[in-house]
Amino acid sequence: MELKISLLTKDFQDTKAVNRVSCTMGNGVYGLLGINGAGKTTLMRMLCTLVRPSSGTITWDGKDIFEMGGEYRKLLGYLPQDFGYYPDFTVYDYLLYIASIKGIRPAAAKKRAETLLKQVGLSGVKNKKMKKLSGGMKRRAGIVQAMLNDPKILILDEPTAGLDPNERIRFRNLISELSQDRLVLLSTHIVSDVEYIANEILLMKEGSITLADTPENIISSMPERAWSLLVPRAEMGHYLKNYKVSNVKTVPQGVRMRILSEKRPNADAILEEAALEDVFLYYFGEKEGAGDDEI
Amino acid sequence: MMKYEIKKVFSRTGSKFAILLLLVVLGITCWLAAGVTYVNNSGVTETGFSAVRQLRSVKKEWAGLLDEEKIRAVIEENGRIASTPEAQSNDYRQNDIAYSWKQGFSDIRDLLNYAYADGFREYNYYKADSLTTDDAKNFYQNRIVLLQSWLDEEAKDQFSDAEKSYLLNRYEALDTPFIYDYSEGWHRLFQYSPTIIMITMLILGYLVAGVFSGEFQWKSDAVFFTSFYGRNKAVTAKIKAGFYIVTAVYWVTVFLYSCIVFLYLGIDGAGCPIQADMAGWKSFYNITLWQEYLLIVAGGYLGCLFMAFLTMLVSAKTRSTVIAVIVPFALIFLPSFIGGMEGPVISKVLGVLPDRLLQVSNALSYFELYRFGGKIVGAVPVLLIMYGILAIILLPMIYYEYSRKQIS
Structure with a gap:
């Protein structure tokens, strides 16, 4: 199982949001670290087949993911940064709907939703409307929807954005728990989100991956x-x-x-x-969390 | 999947409000349609169900074959009433008493006003009062004669010879003498059908406008498109949801409207030709009232489907619910803007605009003709076939548009 990115580029008019990115990922947690505007979201959207690259390829076990279509999406779980939901749906209905568009049979979907809701501590609010949930609860519901199909590839775009420190720690632990036997790619501009759970860190700057290695190696490379x-x-x-x-x-x-x-x-x-936060400062020349708007 | 798509639509507060609005409009329309009055022998206007019962009773006295004998009887009775002191009085209350005696044959009297008018497009309410029993024999023939002279003079440049001949043939093909019956239920239902169908269509447009754009509005598009069925079956489910919403809301509305009006006013006269009432007297469509009903509801349904699918296509293309919602309004009010322009081409274009589907009862009285491979047909069948095909064509367009969306 291998997700391979080769010379991936995405142009938006005059801007190169992603510039000749190449890397290979297998099972494990990958932390995509970069300041806002580094191109993380665009890269992730291409990995989710939401945006077609201007050039370059993404393959899963040697097959082009855009050609795989549904076959690839079946393996995919995605939690976007701007996680949208249907405000008047209950949490349970929302999950059953997502399960249906993921091609999961109703009986299996109910079972899976119940299990995951329990795992993320949302069983008690499953009949509450989505719009009534707190920010942290919504994020947890988001991870549940991404996990419904037991994905081989789990892509989480800034999953901790807007969460308070407690929720952030809880979420981090949850991701760690869910990362077994799958590829988890997690983007963030908060170093502590990935410092302890990522097997590999991908440092992204101005559309390019400037460094990709284990946290230890990255720290020692500084x-x-x-x-x-x-x-x-x-x-x-x-x-x-x-x-x-x-x-x-x-x-x-x-x-x-x-x-x-x-x-x-x-x-x-x-x-x-030295810590990963120091590496972030070294490579990006500014403190984590600062920066421009998302690209 | 589809169940949840429908749930998404109806879980919105705006949708609940729209359905409530539709029910209010339905109630008002039914109330207006059922607003039959009856003038009793004292000249007092009565309303309500007793008025319906009495009106039906007096009109039933004149029901049956509308032959020369009956026309003569109507002319005779009308003349007798017109010469009474009550009819000639300057006191309107006395006039109302005289009118109460005419109510039973007032529909036939209206036909006389048209049949013996001075011109095809003329109408004189008092024309019937000037007729003699000798005129009775020309009742049906006059309809054709007036058309012929109108086509030869006033409308001579409006139609080709083939079209003129077609219209005359249609007039001559009407089975005469035809049956007359009390048919207030049908006429009142037809009269308000454009209102209820148009409002239903606008509300349906509002309901389905967010089916596709809603994903972008709620920012749930990314999750939707990364799901296994996000670019195929889930898109089909959305289209199906739109279809079922249109079908259910439209037919429930039409069913309720028809049931309420028919239960209140009756379905008598279903087999009468539409020419047995002044609204259909000039129509060249030789159909009965129940056939007109079928055309109205079928036309309304196709119109709603077409508008809804077009709204959904705009919703899918623009990702904007607001722009999509404007589509049905624009299509309904477009004829008002270009209606001021004159000319045979404009007239032909106006005749097949989708708003006509929502008011088939009116379209049946328009002289709009189209030629296909040497065959001349009226606008109504053209509308039904054309928009049926267009509605079907829109489906793959919606699917294609939405299933290939990119999230930038």
Whole structure:
């Protein structure tokens, strides 16, 4: 089982939303990490056959996914970033409808919906209208619909967007739970969403995959190291101007900073273990979560 | 799948409101259609079911073959009443008393006004009062004579010779003398049928406008199109849902409307030709009232199907419910905009616009003719066949359009 992307490009008028992306994915969790506007959503939409590429191919076990049509979509579970639903449907009706368009027989659909609702903790609200659910509950209903057909490929576009920290942790654990024996591709601009659950991270910038590897390898590939230092408040500007600063914390003695640098920034700086968040800062040159609108 | 598509439509508050509005309009239309009045011997106007009963009773006295003898009897009785002091009085209350005596044959009296008019397009309410019993023999012949002279003079450039000959043949082909009967139920039903069918069509347009665009509006398009059936069976289910909604809502409305009007006013006169009433006197379609009913409801159904499918196509193409909703309104009101223009081509175009399907009762009285391979036909069969075919053609177009949608 292999999803192979070869030289995939998508042009929108003058913009290259996705530019010659190539990679191969098998079973496991893949974290597609990039700032807003990096092209993650466009890439995912092509993987879901929603948008045709301008050039390049996507194959599943050697077959073009656009030619496979329904055969490919049968293997697919997708939770879009802008997850839409039918506001006046109950959660249960919504799931049974999605099951019907996924080609699942009613009896099997009911059983599957019940199991998944229980798994995500929504059994108690299955007869509530979708519009009455909280943001987190809607997202969980979203993951249930994506999982209804027990997909071999699960694509989740910014699944934690707009969730509070508790819901985010819950969702992350849920994804981890559901990731067995399937390919899960999860896009986010929040590093912590994928840091601990992804087997492989794909760093996407300006339409291209700039780096693809395990979190450990990606961290070790970073030429700069992470330093922690305490500086007088008056010197903070100097460090902000001359270094990539991943964190600033005001303390009574001055300012504690976390800096990325090949060389020790000052004599008192303490070498820290680099994290994925530092890699994000290194490659994208800005802090996670900042950026432009989605492409 | 289809069950949920229908549920999606009716779960919207706007749809519930639209159905409620349809029921209100249906109620009002039935009330208007049933608004029969009867003037009693004291000249007082009565309404309600007793008025219907009495009107039916007096009209039934004149029911039967409308032959020369009966025409003579009507002319005689009308003349007798017209010469009474009540009829000649300047007091309208006295006139009402005189009218009450004429009610039984008022339909036939209207036919006399047309049959003996000074011209094909003339109508004089008092013409019947000036007739003598000797005129009775020309009743049916006059219908043809008036048409002939109109075609020769006023409408000489409006029709080709073949068309003129066709119209005359249709007039001559009418079986005479024909049967007259009390048929208030049919006429009142026909009179308000364009209103109820048009409102039903607009509401159906509103209901189905979101069938396709709704997915984009709710942002559920991505999940829909990535599902196994998202680009085939699920699209078919949407089309089927639209078809079933149109079929169910239309036929339930027509059934309720027909039942209420017929139960109240009766179905007497079903076998009478449409020419036995002033509304159909000039029609060249030689059909009976129940056949006209079938044409009206079939035309309305085809019109609703065509408009609904067109709305669904626009909904699928534009992804906009608002634009889709405008389609039926535009098609209904388009003739009002181009109606001011004159000319044989415009007239022919107007004759086959879809709004005509919603008002077949009116189309039956229009002289709109079309020629196909040397054969001349009226607008009504053209409308039924053409829009039946167009409605079917729209189906693969909707499917093709929606199943290939991309989410940008």
